[in-house]
Amino acid sequence: MAVAGAGVINGDLDAGAAAEGLMYPPDPASKMISTIGGNVACNSGGPHCLKYGLTADYVVGMTVVLADGSVLELGGRIRKRSSGYRLMHLFIGSEGTLGIVTRVIVKLIPRPRHHAAAMVGFETIEDAAAAVRRLLQSGHFPAALELMNQGALEIVGRLLPAGFKPGHEAVIIVEQDGNDREQVLLQLAEMVEILDGVDNRVAQSEAEREGIWNARRHFGRVLVEQRKNVFSEDIAVPIAMIPEMVHRFQALAEKHRISMPTVAHAGDGNLHPTLVFEEDQRHLVGPIAAQIFRDAVELGGTVSAEHGLGALKRDFAALEHGEAEIGWWRRLKEVFDPAGILNPHKVFPEQAADEHFLDQLPGWAVKLPSGRHRSEVAT
Amino acid sequence: MAVAGAGVINGDLDAGAAAEGLMYPPDPASKMISTIGGNVACNSGGPHCLKYGLTADYVVGMTVVLADGSVLELGGRIRKRSSGYRLMHLFIGSEGTLGIVTRVIVKLIPRPRHHAAAMVGFETIEDAAAAVRRLLQSGHFPAALELMNQGALEIVGRLLPAGFKPGHEAVIIVEQDGNDREQVLLQLAEMVEILDGVDNRVAQSEAEREGIWNARRHFGRVLVEQRKNVFSEDIAVPIAMIPEMVHRFQALAEKHRISMPTVAHAGDGNLHPTLVFEEDQRHLVGPIAAQIFRDAVELGGTVSAEHGLGALKRDFAALEHGEAEIGWWRRLKEVFDPAGILNPHKVFPEQAADEHFLDQLPGWAVKLPSGRHRSEVAT
Numbered sequence: 001m002a003v004a005g006a007g008v009i010n011g012d013l014d015a016g017a018a019a020e021g022l023m024y025p026p027d028p029a030s031k032m033i034s035t036i037g038g039n040v041a042c043n044s045g046g047p048h049c050l051k052y053g054l055t056a057d058y059v060v061g062m063t064v065v066l067a068d069g070s071v072l073e074l075g076g077r078i079r080k081r082s083s084g085y086r087l088m089h090l091f092i093g094s095e096g097t098l099g100i101v102t103r104v105i106v107k108l109i110p111r112p113r114h115h116a117a118a119m120v121g122f123e124t125i126e127d128a129a130a131a132v133r134r135l136l137q138s139g140h141f142p143a144a145l146e147l148m149n150q151g152a153l154e155i156v157g158r159l160l161p162a163g164f165k166p167g168h169e170a171v172i173i174v175e176q177d178g179n180d181r182e183q184v185l186l187q188l189a190e191m192v193e194i195l196d197g198v199d200n201r202v203a204q205s206e207a208e209r210e211g212i213w214n215a216r217r218h219f220g221r222v223l224v225e226q227r228k229n230v231f232s233e234d235i236a237v238p239i240a241m242i243p244e245m246v247h248r249f250q251a252l253a254e255k256h257r258i259s260m261p262t263v264a265h266a267g268d269g270n271l272h273p274t275l276v277f278e279e280d281q282r283h284l285v286g287p288i289a290a291q292i293f294r295d296a297v298e299l300g301g302t303v304s305a306e307h308g309l310g311a312l313k314r315d316f317a318a319l320e321h322g323e324a325e326i327g328w329w330r331r332l333k334e335v336f337d338p339a340g341i342l343n344p345h346k347v348f349p350e351q352a353a354d355e356h357f358l359d360q361l362p363g364w365a366v367k368l369p370s371g372r373h374r375s376e377v378a379t
Numbered sequence: 380m381a382v383a384g385a386g387v388i389n390g391d392l393d394a395g396a397a398a399e400g401l402m403y404p405p406d407p408a409s410k411m412i413s414t415i416g417g418n419v420a421c422n423s424g425g426p427h428c429l430k431y432g433l434t435a436d437y438v439v440g441m442t443v444v445l446a447d448g449s450v451l452e453l454g455g456r457i458r459k460r461s462s463g464y465r466l467m468h469l470f471i472g473s474e475g476t477l478g479i480v481t482r483v484i485v486k487l488i489p490r491p492r493h494h495a496a497a498m499v500g501f502e503t504i505e506d507a508a509a510a511v512r513r514l515l516q517s518g519h520f521p522a523a524l525e526l527m528n529q530g531a532l533e534i535v536g537r538l539l540p541a542g543f544k545p546g547h548e549a550v551i552i553v554e555q556d557g558n559d560r561e562q563v564l565l566q567l568a569e570m571v572e573i574l575d576g577v578d579n580r581v582a583q584s585e586a587e588r589e590g591i592w593n594a595r596r597h598f599g600r601v602l603v604e605q606r607k608n609v610f611s612e613d614i615a616v617p618i619a620m621i622p623e624m625v626h627r628f629q630a631l632a633e634k635h636r637i638s639m640p641t642v643a644h645a646g647d648g649n650l651h652p653t654l655v656f657e658e659d660q661r662h663l664v665g666p667i668a669a670q671i672f673r674d675a676v677e678l679g680g681t682v683s684a685e686h687g688l689g690a691l692k693r694d695f696a697a698l699e700h701g702e703a704e705i706g707w708w709r710r711l712k713e714v715f716d717p718a719g720i721l722n723p724h725k726v727f728p729e730q731a732a733d734e735h736f737l738d739q740l741p742g743w744a745v746k747l748p749s750g751r752h753r754s755e756v757a758t
Contacts, residue, residue, distance in 0.1 A: 001617075021518050042461050054459065056468075057436045072704055076679050077617040079647045080433065082421050082472055083683040084696050084726060085708045089435075089468035093461055110520040139400050139558065141489040179518065183562045238380075238456040268458045300455055304462040317463050325451055329464045331714045335707075347463060 001060070001077045006037025006102050010044075013106075023111035025052030028306065029217060040101050043093035045306035047144040047175075047216075050267035052109070054306075056092045061105030064091050067337040077105055090332065095308045096343040098336040112177035115143070116188040117209045119161060120197035121168035125149055125250070128170035129243040131195045132266045135174070136239060138194050140187065142267065144175040146216055149246070151253075151261030152274075155222055159215040161208065165199050172197070172266065173216055175209075219263050223276065231275040231285045233292055237301035239269050248295050249273050256284050270305040287355035294319065310346050315353040315360075380439070380456045385416025385481050389423075392485075402490035404431030407685065408596060419480050422472035424685035426523040426554075426595075429646035431488070433685075435471045440484030443470050446716040456484055469711065474687045475722040477715040491556035494522070495567040496588045498540060499576035500547035504528055504629070507549035508622040510574045511645045514553070515618060517573050519566065521646065523554040525595050528625070530632075530640030531653075534601055538594040540587065544578050551576070551645065552595055554588075598642050602655065610654040610664045612671055616680035618648050627674050628652050635663050649684040666734035673698065689725050694732040694739075 002024065004013050010031040014024040027046035028034050034044070039055045040062070061075030074088040075081065091099050122128040128147055135145065148156075150169045157166060164171075174191050178184040185202075192200050203209035223230050237245045246262070249271075253260040258281055264271040273292060275285055293303040293316045303309070303316045318326055330348065333340075351360055381403065383392050389410040393403040406425035407413050413423070418434045419441070440454030453467040454460065470478050501507040507526055514524065527535075529548045536545060543550075553570050557563040564581075571579050582588035602609050616624045625641070628650075632639040638655040652671060654664055672682040672695045682688070682695045697705055709727065712719075730739055 021516070043465070044461070045459050049459065053432065053436060056465070057432060070703060072707070073701075074704065076681075078615045078680055078684075080424050080428065080615050080644075080649050080684040081681045082423070082613075082685045082687050083681045083692075084472075084688060084700055084705070085477075085711060086422070086435070086468055086472045087704065087707055087711075089465055089471075092468075093463075093465045098464075110515075110518045113518065136489075137400070139489045139492065179566065180562055183559055187558065234461075236457045236459050265459075270459050301457055302455075302460045302462045305457075305459040306461045308461050309463060313462070321463055322452075324449060325453065325466065326463070328451070328466055328714075332464060332466075332711075335710050335714060 001105055002108055003103065003105050004036045006035060006040070006104070008036045010034050010036060010039055017108045018111055020108075021111050022108040024058065024106060024108055025049070026055045026058060029220065036104055036106075037101055040092050040104055041095050042306065042308040045265065045268065045270065047146055047265055050145055050265065051141055051143045056089060058106045059088065059092060059104055060107055062088055062091065062101050063103040064099040064101050066099045067339065067342050072099070075105060079107060093308070095310065095346050097333060097347050098342065100342065112143075113179045114181040114184045115175060115177045115209060116184045116203060117144075117173060117175040117212045118188055118192045118200055118202040119164060119212045120172045120174065120192055120195045121165060121199035122170045122172070122197050123168070125170045125246050126243055127197075128172055129246055129266075131172060131197065132242060133239055134196075135191055135194050136267060138191075140191050140194065142174050142191060143177040144173065145265075145267030146173040147171070147262075147264040147266035148173075148216060148219070149262040151259055152219055152263050153215075155261050156215040156219050159218055159222070161201050161211045161215075164201050168199065173212055216263065219261070223274070229277045229279070229282070231277070231289060233273050233275075233289060234270070234305050234307045235273075235292060235296035235301055235303060236268060236270040236305035237296055237299045241299040241301065242266060242269060242271070245271060245295065245299055245301070249292070252288055252291060256281075256288055258284055258288065268305070269301065286358040290316075290353070290355040290357060293353070308347075314345075314347055315349045315351055315357050317347070318349050319353055380484055381487055382482065382484050383415045385414060385419070385483070387415045389413050389415060389418055396487045397490055400490050401487040403437065403485060403487055404428070405434045405437060408599065415483055415485075416480055419471050419483055420474050421685065421687040424644065424647065424649065426525055426644055429524055429644065430520055430522045435468060437485045438467065438471060438483055439486055441467055441470065441480050442482040443478040443480050445478045446718065446721050451478075454484060458486060472687070474689065474725050476712060476726050477721065479721070491522075492558045493560040493563045494554060494556045494588060495563045495582060496552060496554040496591045497567055497571045497579055497581040498543060498591045499551045499553065499571055499574045500544060500578035501549045501551070501576050502547070504549045504625050505622055506576075507551055508625055508645075510551060510576065511621060512618055513575075514570055514573050515646060517570075519570050519573065521553050521570060522556040523552065524644075524646030525552040526550070526643040526645035527552075527595060527598070528641040530638055531598055531642050532594075534640050535594040535598050538597055538601070540580055540590045540594070543580050547578065552591055595642065598640075602653070608656045608658070608661070610656070610668060612652050612654075612668060613649070613684050613686045614652075614671060614675035614680055614682055615647060615649040615684035616675055616678045620678040620680065621645060621648060621650070624650060624674065624678055624680070628671070631667055631670060635660075635667055637663055637667065647684070648680065665737040669695075669732065669734040669736060672732070687726075693724075693726055694728045694730055694736050696726070697728050698732055
């Protein structure tokens with residue numbers, strides 16, 4: 001177990017765990033800057049959540065300050081509890097709108113001693129999406145299974161491992177972990193064979209593994225450094241729907257002649273299409289994003305896989321959840337925060353979901369700044 | 380993913396998953412008779428929840444009928460969702476008091492191809508408890524880590540693996556799983572060495588592994604067959620507190636001259652002390668159980684690890700959670716079931732927690748029947 005104040009950085013918590021031979025698995029790409037409190041507020045995920053689960057799966061206790069000023073201590077240092085309502089889980093993922101989580105107790109697990117990763121290239125994005133399904137049906141349980149499309153590869157080109165051929169329409173990064181190095185490498189080799197790409201590179205050292213992950217991890221940072229106008233999204237669909245969703249991204253990008261590099265936690269069906277736009281394309285962002293949200297819901301997915309609804313996507317919540325469910329959310333909000341003082345204008349729809357949603361955001365929500373991730377600002 | 384009506388038997392769901400090379404990990408000892416709906420109502424665990432997590436960690440969607448007669452569809456076939464309140468998780472573990480779950484969608488994971496188990500004997504229960512901590516700190520991540528004390532071993536004596544010496548004060552069953560047989564056996568051997576018992580038996584075949592588990596799994600059944608008067612409990616404490624809790628069990632048993640065989644999901648700190656009593660000891664059951672509940676809470680634990688509060692333990696909820704937290708439960712109950720028609724007289728305390736709690740149970744709660752598990756009847 002670890003006890004952490006809400007402001008503890010995710011990566012620092014995991015580093016502390018590592019010093020004891022333990023691991024805190026949920027690892028958002030922002031783990032070096034994001035806090036545990038924020039992770040709990042959005043039930044954050046990350047590449048390794050495929051195998052190890054989300055933030056909510058690790059929280060066993062919390063201190064939460066309620067709107068009436070009272071302080072609740074929920075849960076504790078035990079892994080199992082079937083005693084009364086799971087109040088704690090109502091605060092997880094509620095984006096600070098029901099109470100303010102100030103401290104959490106999280107489960108830790110034994111840290112695997114060895115990791116191995118490979119990058120596998122595909123001629124088409126459809127081939128890559130099919131490979132994801134094939135691997136997940138093979139009996140292997142990868143520690144991570146990430147996908148990058150051609151647009152994303154172009155952005156991070158200089159960070160790709162030396163010798164990896166450029167020009168693929170998609171690559172998959174697959175990782176395995178475990179306590180026996182030989183076994184981890186063997187499993188990885190089997191998974192690479194099942195993925196069956198046209199090119200692959202298996203990391204032969206820890207440095208090479210870092211190299212493979214570099215391209216994926218620094219995708220967002222490179223966009224910021226290039227001072228691009230960026231609108232980064234975060235949807236999820238059932239695994240079987242990844243090919244269709246990716247196809248719809250491509251059709252949207254082509255129709256609007258806009259660049260849409262995409263990275264994905266493919267094993268979770270969690271896709272991050274990223275609109276990179278010129279100034280004169282700014283008016284396209286709202287309509288394209290709205291279409292992506294509608295498509296995700298139509299395919300049985302969600303408008304937010306790991307970043308919350310915030311102000312940005314609140315109006316799309318009704319598409320996904322329906323008015324009846326949101327009615328129950330409102331009743332819960334009324335119970336815990338009747339005066340509406342906790343993180344107002346978040347989560348709950350305030351107007352109809354349409355392509356003008358960006359223009360309708362309240363004044364305090366920064367409008368599509370240059371070189372920043374819009375969704376991270378607004379959520 | 381699997382979609383299951385609430386009445387589907389846990390073991391049948393897992394067998395269906397197995398046919399596809401998949402696994403539904405939460406495995407209560409009652410998996411061949413308990414339903415998924417019941418598992419969701421109590422957020423059930425089981426031996427393999429140490430490595431794989433509890434019922435709540437696998438539920439991604441549900442249909443729930445509310446007290447007002449409306450039907451909500453929550454979640455769906457995706458593994459990640461950070462979109463709005465986690466309403467679903469309020470129904471999980473609420474024992475049918477907030478809504479009636481009629482259907483669930485659960486995550487499945489790749490089924491490990493190989494399992495290996497060993498039984499390790501200890502001279503003292505303290506040695507066994509220390510071994511549990513040592514193993515969990517070693518970097519190994521066992522698939523299951525179960526403990527039985529001397530009293531439990533005497534009950535299942537004839538089911539112990541042939542050749543395993545009787546008379547130990549405790550045994551630990553340790554299991555590992557994975558896709559490579561040699562590696563699984565190697566890890567198991569390392570874990571047996573770390574456990575460092577005075578006797579051990581590593582299963583050399585699937586039949587021998589079944590043999591090792593037989594003793595553990597049929598503990599409850601043997602008690603029923605022997606038509607003993609039984610009161611079986613279900614508490615959890617932090618791992619570090621297992622030795623102290625076990626010490627208190629022994630002191631209680633000696634003080635009252637009562638038999639208290641104990642089985643435990645030791646890796647989760649979840650202990651099942653079982654009072655086996657003669658007719659003239661019936662009056663001791665309430666006071667002993669009440670003391671166990673108080674001890675568990677005092678050591679940072681819970682009065683119910685995996686079976687819910689029901690009517691039996693409802694009055695002890697306040698010891699564990701405090702009046703403030705239970706006040707919030709009452710407000711939630713008021714929101715979802717204002718007329719109190721859903722599973723009344725469960726979960727919420729109705730009178731002071733004291734040693735007479737068994738006498739104060741309402742008439743419909745069967746009173747300590749012979750040869751049945753009292754806690755399973757009442758919860």
